[in-house]
Amino acid sequence: MKLFSLLLVILMLLFPIFVRSLNPSLNDDVLGLIVFKADLQDPNGKLVSWNVDDDSPCNWVAVKCNPRSNRVSELVLDGFGLTGRIGRGLLQLQYLQKLSLAKNDLTGSISANLTRLENLQVLDLSENNLSGSIPGDFFQQCGSLRSISLANNKFSGQIQDSLSSCLTLSAINFSTNQLSGSLPSSIWSLPGLRSLDLSYNLLEGEIPKGIQGLNNLRSVYLQKNKLTGDVPEWLGETRSLETLDLSDNSFSGQVPTSIGNLQSLNVLNISMNALTGSLPDSMINCKNLLVVDFSQNSLMGSLPAWIFKLGIQEVLLSGNRLSGSMDSPFSSSIEYSHQKLQVLDLSHNALSGNIPSAVGDFSSLQVLNLSRNSLDGGIPASIGGLKALDTLDLSENSLSGSIPLEIGGAISLKELNLEKNALAGTIPASIQNSSSLSLFLGNHWVSYSAMMTNHTKDIPRSIMLDVNVDTLNSNNSHLTSQSARILSRNNLVGPIPAAIAKLTNLQIVDLSFNKLTGTLPKQLANLPHLLSFNISHNQFQGELPAGGFFNTIDPSSVLGNPSLCGAAVNKNCPTVLPKPIVLNPNSSDSTPSSIPQSLGHKKIILSVSALIAIGAAAVILIGVIAITVLNLRVRSLTSHSAAALPLSGGEDFSHSPTTDANSGKLVMFSGDHDFSTGAHALLNKDCELGRGGFGSVYQTVLRDGRPVAIKKLTVSSLVKSQEDFEREVKKLGKIQHRNLVALEGYYWTPSLQLLIYEFVSGGSLYKHLHEVSDGNFLSWNDRFNIILGTAKSLAHLHHMSIIHYNLKSSNILIESSGEPKVADFGLARLLPMLDRYVLSSKIQSALGYMAPEFACRTVKITEKCDVYGFGVLVLEVVTGKRPVEYTEDDVVVLCDMVREALEDGRVEDCIDGRLKGNFPADEAIPVMKLGLICTSQVPSNRPDMGEVVNILELIRCPSEGQDELV
Incomplete structure (x- = not known):
């Protein structure tokens, strides 16, 4: 590498002289771009128009020139698929004002020389694989630089104080790297700074005290770091601030009252910290506030009245210690705020009393989550007036009474979770009015406050990895687009109304642990999108519906219903037999008769079932003989x-x-x-x-x-x-x-x-996880290597358009070296086109690994099925538990268990106890989170296996910095 760099320098010195001797009209811009191109690989041929024989590069793709000087002013190569290094050729572009190389696969480090381009105003190197530290003199000669983005790379080390030399900077984005150390105080002295994004790094320590004229600051993103101390009071002096995100750090103390000075503030997010005290009343002055998120802190006190007076659109206060009644805040709201509030999440607090009927006045409300409080009383009928409501979660309270008939008025309802209350009565048939209801979630409900809050809400925030997962957020559909209805663990009685079968978008049903009775409507078998149907621990009777999803229903979903019959419960249904036929042997007429016994003639009485049995016995006997002969022949x-x-x-x-x-x-x-x-x-x-x-x-x-x-x-x-x-x-x-x-x-x-x-001699992964003595269990390093190797093999298969279909721990073999080898891949290609239910029963034989879309006839089976199975496998390897385990009174699904532990902040408890702390938490926990993302119910929310491999490699060993450009 050193020799190559030396030769490159010599080439840079001699090449202009040599080329100009051949072509005196060749300018520095052509020379610089051709030399720059020589350091790149262009697999898509995007730069084919760059020709050394041209007198000017102004007609080249991605190149823009100043019409007066005819010199290159902009070079924008975003998303060209380029690889290689950023070479010295760019230094020839002395009139360059904008350089954007975003969304490529460039590697290596960056040179301090880049900022020495005197006219450079915009530098965007985001979304590459650049690494190493930011050079100490990178900012010392930054000229007229106004905007710089190094986001979504692998930069490490500290942010240099020399940043203060760039007095013209207005936008800094170093997010999603591995930058460490403390925040440089020099940042706060940049007079023209408008936007600062240092989120998703490893920065630590306190925010420096003091401020020097940040009058233009509009947005500050410091989320997902390791910052500590108090939220500084001086933030209240940044009067132009519109967005402040300090979430997912370790800030403590109280919310500063100076926040109330920020009258331009639109978005305030200080969630997932350790804030205490109560919310300051001064925030009533934040007249433009649209989103406020203080979820997952330790805030106390009652619900502040100003919450409903400001016209806020999203209020997220879940996971705190708020207490008292909700009556006063709701009654103090003013009319115009009713038209604006769209999301209200007060879950996981200590609120008590009734749910105010005034909640029905918030006509724009789309998400209402009051779960995991101490609310009692009934469900107010006024909720039925919320025509825009698509998510309602009242689970884990002490609500009583029946589900109001008026709930059918919430015609946009997609997610309904009422589990773990004391509700009684029947399921109202009016629920059929919610025609969009399409997903019934099980007991692993994810609260709205746990979702991504900065407009990437399709993946629960609590399962976001501690690495770059922006590629997973390409689908910005929020979890509520799926919808849910949970009525489990109540005291509901009566039958399942047949009207539910009219909800043709239903996917997952959970009515477990109630007192429901009657037979199941046979029309349920016609639901085309059904993925799961849990009616365990009720009092249903009769035969399960036949056809569709019910042909492959999981037996654990119907446990605890002793009067149910069908294949899923391994119990034959009683056959209704016709009246026996009486044959009179003395009659010349073949017509059956029912002559009384007193006539003195002996009768032969044979029922239809007896005749069938005799015939079946004869067929079986013939079959046994035939099979015996065939066996001898075979x-x-x-x-x-x-x-x-x-x-x-x-x-x-x-x-x-x-x-x-x-x-x-x-x-x-x-x-x-x-x-x-x-x-x-x-x-x-x-x-x-x-x-x-x-x-x-x-x-x-x-x-x-x-x-x-x-x-x-x-x-x-x-x-x-x-x-x-x-x-x-x-x-x-x-x-x-x-x-x-x-x-x-x-x-x-x-x-x-x-x-x-x-032949692989080491045995299967299943045996290593579940059938070995404590002294021979897999180490963390072994487990990680197995997960990574399996991911690489699946990525290779998918690249060749092959779906495994049957991924499970018994199909992964371990070599003596510890290297995993995946078996049984591609065998579905040997079979003709079969119904997916045959595939699921023949191929996906291992309970717990099968993706939910296998049960849905209209969903295409893709590589994402393998991703789901891989996610289950990851959790199995990390926890040492089987995908599904049965206890005396319950069924434990591994995905649900880990997800619930993650929501409760005890995810480390899930890691295999045999490791006894001999594992790096900064690897094990992100790996488990990755497993949960891979097991998303929605296939489009699962990453590709290639992305999974990249994430795992980033978790294990961030790339070493390459030699810096000379």
């Missing part, structure tokens, strides 16, 4: 096939171009191998390694002594023709990756298909 065929196996790979055993019942075809993809034991070894139970959804796996050895694993497919009746089978198997055989079990060959007969794999 053993004979297998013996013949085994005798042919020692032939070399790729040859027909019969040396014939056809394949009949007495011959087979063995193909090995590399080398000339065959079996030393023959196919008969496959029928020996002692050689069996395990069984899965596709078949049994056996171990045998080749003639050269090398062991192999052989999968004997048990889906022969579903396998395609020999031609299709061989074509698909050969495609799989070409897939090579260090974390995939290599397919080495295959064997074909019409009645027997074998897949020959490399």
Whole structure:
């Protein structure tokens, strides 16, 4: 690298002289851009128009010139897909005013020389992979620089005090890096500063005291750092401030009363800190406040009256210690505020008393979350007047009475959560009026306050990673676009109204732990989007609906209903038999009769069921005989096939171009191998390694002594023709990756298909996690490597347009070196197009790994199904627990357990206890959060596996800084 840099310097010195000698008209801009291009790779050919033979670059793509001087003034290469380093060629562009290289994959460090371009005003290097520290003299000659963005890179080290030299700076964005150390006091002395974004870094210490004329400051983003101390009083002097975000730090003390001086303030977010005391009354002066978020602090006192007097649109105060009644604040609100409030989240506090009926006056309200308080009384009927309401969460209170019939008036309702109250009565049929209701969530409800608040609310904020996850937020749809209804853990009685079957957008239903009775409406089977239906621990009876989702319903969803029958509960439903037919043997008429016994004739009484039973017995007997004969025939065929196996790979055993019942075809993809034991070894139970959804796996050895694993497919009746089978198997055989079990060959007969794999001696991940003694458990380093290797293998498969379908811990094998190898990939390609329910039962045989869209006929099965299974696997590896575990009175779903622990701030309790603290929390916790994101109910909210690999590598080992440009 040093030698290359030296040669580059020499080239820069000599090249202008040499080129000009050939082309005297070549200007510095052409030279600089051509040299700059030489340091880049342009896979998309975006820079093909840059030609060294041109006299001027002003017609080149992404280049803009000053019309007077005909010199380059702007270079904007955003999103060109460029890789490589930022070279010295740019230093030739002496009249450059704007340089934007955002959204590429540039690497290496940055040179202090960039800011020495005297005319440079805008520098944007955001969303690359630049690393290293910001040079100490980077800002010492910043000329006329007005805006700089280094966001979304991998810069580390401290922010230099030399930043104060850039007196013309108005916008600074260093967000989402790994910058550390304290905030430089020099920032606050920049007179023209309007926007400051240092969020998502590792900055620590207090905000420096004092302020020197920040009269133009409009926005401050310091969220997601490690800042401590009090929120400074002097912030109240920044009278032009419109946005202040100090969330997710460690600020303590009280909210400064000077906040009330910020009359231009629109957004105030100091959530997820350790603030105490009460909210200051001075905030009533913040006339332009639209969003206020103090959630997840330790604020006390009552709900301030000014909350509903300012016309605020979003009020987020969840996760504090607010107490008292809500009556006074609601009654003191003024009329115009009713038209503005859209989000009110007061969840997880200590509020008491009734829910005021005045809540129905807030006509614009879209989200109302009062969960996890001590509210009592009934649900006010006035809620039915909230026509815009799409999210209502009143769960985990002490509410009583029945669900009001008027709730059907909330026609926009999408999410309804009433679980864990003392509600009684029946489910009102008026709920059918909420035609948009499309998702019933289970007990892992995520409160609105836990969601992203800066307009990226599709992923719960509490599961956001401590790394760059902007790529996961491309879909800015908020969780409420899915919607939910939870009525579990109450005292509801009566049947499920058939009207619910009219809610055609229903996805997840949770009515567990109630006292509901009656039979289930058969129309529920027609719901096209249903993903889950939990009616466990009720008093339902009769037969489960047949068809649709109910063909694959999880048995845990119907537990605790002793009178239910059907396949899911492993209980046959009683058959209603017709009246027995009486046959009179003495009658010449074949018509059945019912002659009395007193006639003295002996009668033969045979019911229809008896006749059917006799017929069935005869069929079974014939079948047993036929199967016995066929088994003898198959053993004979297998013996013949085994005798042919020692032939070399790729040859027909019969040396014939056809394949009949007495011959087979063995193909090995590399080398000339065959079996030393023959196919008969496959029928020996002692050689069996395990069984899965596709078949049994056996171990045998080749003639050269090398062991192999052989999968004997048990889906022969579903396998395609020999031609299709061989074509698909050969495609799989070409897939090579260090974390995939290599397919080495295959064997074909019409009645027997074998897949020959490399043998991995270390056993399955499942055994390492759940079947080993405490002294031999996996270390954290082993677990992380297994997760990363598995992610890389899936990313490779998806790149080749192959979906695994059956990811689970028993399908991940561990080499003696600890390296993971994923098995059973791509086997669904061997089957014809099947109904997805067949796929889910045949392939996704492991409970807990299956993505919810498998149960939805109208949802396309994509790579995101594998991402879901991978997310479950991540949680299994980190916690050491199975995806679903059964206790005496409950079913524990791993995803739900971890998500609930995360919301309660006790996520470290979920980590496998065998590790006993021997794990880095800054790795383990983000990995678990990543697992939760991968198990999002909505496929579009899950990241791609390529993104997952990038995130894992960033969690484990941020890239080392490369040599700085000379």
